[in-house]
Amino acid sequence: MKSKLKLALCQIAPKREDKTANIAKIEELAIKAKAAGTDLAVFPEMTLTGYVLNDQVYGLAEPIPGPSVSKIEEVAKQTGLHIIFGMPELSDKAQATVYNTAVLVGPSGLIGKYRKMYLPTHSVFEEKRYFRAGYEPAALQTSLGTIGLTICYDVFFPEVFRMHRLQGAQLIVCISASPAVRKSYFEILTAARALENTCYLAYVNLVGIEDGLQFWGGSRLIGPMGDVLAKAAYDQEDFLVCEVDLADIRTVETFVPTLRDLRPEFYDKLRVLSEQF
Amino acid sequence: MKLTPSVLTIDFSETQTRICRFIKEYVKNAGAKGIVLGLSGGVDSTAVAALSSLAIGGENVLALLLPEQETFKQKDIDDAKTVVEIFHLQTVTADMTEVLDGFYRSIPAYKETDRLCKGNIKARTRMVFLYYYANSQARIVAGTSDKSESYMGYFTKWGDAASDITPIIDLYKTQVRRLAVHLGVPEELAMKPATPSLWPNQLAESELEIKYETLDLILYGLERFMKPQEITEQLGIEEAIVNRVQNRILATEHKRRMPLSPKLGFRTPGNDFRVPRHSY
Numbered sequence: 001m002k003s004k005l006k007l008a009l010c011q012i013a014p015k016r017e018d019k020t021a022n023i024a025k026i027e028e029l030a031i032k033a034k035a036a037g038t039d040l041a042v043f044p045e046m047t048l049t050g051y052v053l054n055d056q057v058y059g060l061a062e063p064i065p066g067p068s069v070s071k072i073e074e075v076a077k078q079t080g081l082h083i084i085f086g087m088p089e090l091s092d093k094a095q096a097t098v099y100n101t102a103v104l105v106g107p108s109g110l111i112g113k114y115r116k117m118y119l120p121t122h123s124v125f126e127e128k129r130y131f132r133a134g135y136e137p138a139a140l141q142t143s144l145g146t147i148g149l150t151i152c153y154d155v156f157f158p159e160v161f162r163m164h165r166l167q168g169a170q171l172i173v174c175i176s177a178s179p180a181v182r183k184s185y186f187e188i189l190t191a192a193r194a195l196e197n198t199c200y201l202a203y204v205n206l207v208g209i210e211d212g213l214q215f216w217g218g219s220r221l222i223g224p225m226g227d228v229l230a231k232a233a234y235d236q237e238d239f240l241v242c243e244v245d246l247a248d249i250r251t252v253e254t255f256v257p258t259l260r261d262l263r264p265e266f267y268d269k270l271r272v273l274s275e276q277f
Numbered sequence: 278m279k280l281t282p283s284v285l286t287i288d289f290s291e292t293q294t295r296i297c298r299f300i301k302e303y304v305k306n307a308g309a310k311g312i313v314l315g316l317s318g319g320v321d322s323t324a325v326a327a328l329s330s331l332a333i334g335g336e337n338v339l340a341l342l343l344p345e346q347e348t349f350k351q352k353d354i355d356d357a358k359t360v361v362e363i364f365h366l367q368t369v370t371a372d373m374t375e376v377l378d379g380f381y382r383s384i385p386a387y388k389e390t391d392r393l394c395k396g397n398i399k400a401r402t403r404m405v406f407l408y409y410y411a412n413s414q415a416r417i418v419a420g421t422s423d424k425s426e427s428y429m430g431y432f433t434k435w436g437d438a439a440s441d442i443t444p445i446i447d448l449y450k451t452q453v454r455r456l457a458v459h460l461g462v463p464e465e466l467a468m469k470p471a472t473p474s475l476w477p478n479q480l481a482e483s484e485l486e487i488k489y490e491t492l493d494l495i496l497y498g499l500e501r502f503m504k505p506q507e508i509t510e511q512l513g514i515e516e517a518i519v520n521r522v523q524n525r526i527l528a529t530e531h532k533r534r535m536p537l538s539p540k541l542g543f544r545t546p547g548n549d550f551r552v553p554r555h556s557y
């Protein structure tokens with residue numbers, strides 16, 4: 001496990017429904033990330049296909065492992081990088097059951113995946129119409145350390161991040177497709193999730209306009225005190241190199257000892273109250 | 278939530294950025310050469326003209342001035358020309374009087390006294406002119422409806438509502454007025470009384486029987502699921518006014534949707550056949 005990690009936050013506007021073009025873009029930026037000396041390149045939610053797919057999602061989703069993941073595994077092998085990206089995942093046990101998934105590949109191939117737990121289905125979002133929700137947190141063991149994967153709307157649910165943190169993730173990645181009208185919520189919540197868990201949080205958002213939906217970018221690395229350590233441009237593609245020093249968490253855990261102060265005896269009550277709500 | 282005028286305050290720079298990006302992206306993705314819109318000299322079309330100009334350059338924005346004898350007002354033409362000048366727009370003036378007379382003469386059931394039917398012919402004829410220029414010059418038609426008028430159904434179905442994009446449809450009238458000033462539109466023009474110009478001396482607020490300042494607050498409350506009684510109490514107005522607004526929203530929903538169809542097949546166009554727009 002490395003104490004210092006260099007990240008490349010690859011804030012892109014994928015070409016909708018064009019996996020070949022988007023894989024080429026991932027490869028292009030992975031090469032750039034390698035040249036910049038980074039360990040991990042992070043791409044936004046649904047990088048592989050674009051976010052607004054509607055019924056097209058059934059034709060675009062792929063199993064994991066699958067053909068597109070294999071191609072990105074090859075990019076990871078060639079560059080020696082770890083790469084996180086989003087895609088619609090086709091269940092290997094069904095024919096049209098799809099998940100909104102984050103994938104982590106490394107130089108040795110596929111490391112793991114995370115299926116989005118909280119699917120927004122309100123306002124302009126209709127994810128439950130198309131996706132099945134995930135059930136498992138994914139704090140994945142890598143040679144870089146334990147990395148937690150989350151997706152977009154998960155950020156409104158502290159328990160997702162807490163589960164990843166309790167599984168040992170000191171760096172949690174949140175890939176996103178957040179439209180501009182919700183910018184302020186994400187700017188607040190990403191900082192809150194990092195601070196309350198005393199961990200690093202790398203947030204990578206889409207940019208571009210899909211079917212009238214404008215994604216605001218603003219990808220960022222947030223430190224364990226909730227401070228924004230690096231921030232990408234708003235509303236345009238950007239490539240941001242930033243550094244995580246996991247050793248800094250030690251100090252913060254003494255100053256903001258939320259993990260020490262956890263009260264698991266309340267959680268049963270929380271579950272009951274949630275069920276009765 | 279307190280329903281005071283301040284709830285309608287928006288970040289004008291952010292709004293301008295969002296709308297301009299939207300216009301620019303749409304024109305680019307469509308492979309279009311620019312925008313065409315009908316410029317009436319009113320605040321809505323002025324705001325859309327200004328935003329289009331700021332997004333893609335005035336040389337790529339064609340403003341059609343479409344006067345006709347019955348509702349002709351030199352002041353409106355002068356105002357439109359002021360907007361053309363400020364935002365460096367391309368412009369064409371086409372007098373619709375003759376075409377409209379042709380319609381009136383050619384429709385067997387036409388009644389001069391039915392001013393609504395007659396007025397709707399005008400709105401739909403404007404649309405025909407706009408789409409002629411859109412087709413012949415590879416332009417996108419920018420609609421100029423605002424949120425207040427859209428909610429109230431205060432537009433002509435397939436007339437002024439017919440367009441490829443609606444850049445200000447999510448802004449209330451009072452917000453459009455203030456945005457227009459922010460964009461550099463003269464205050465007097467931005468604040469001038471709204472009219473669809475379907476017949477002489479037609480004024481929006483008289484027809485809607487409410488001031489936009491009040492209407493927008495009612496609509497804002499209803500948009501956020503406030504109960505009519507709560508809106509009534511907060512604004513100190515009669516509940517019947519709020520109920521009338523709410524009923525009008527419901528009664529005019531058909532104007533804001535694609536045509537209703539019986540569900541027969543597996544996936545139905547305009548209903549549950551859902552795919553993103555692939556070309557424009």
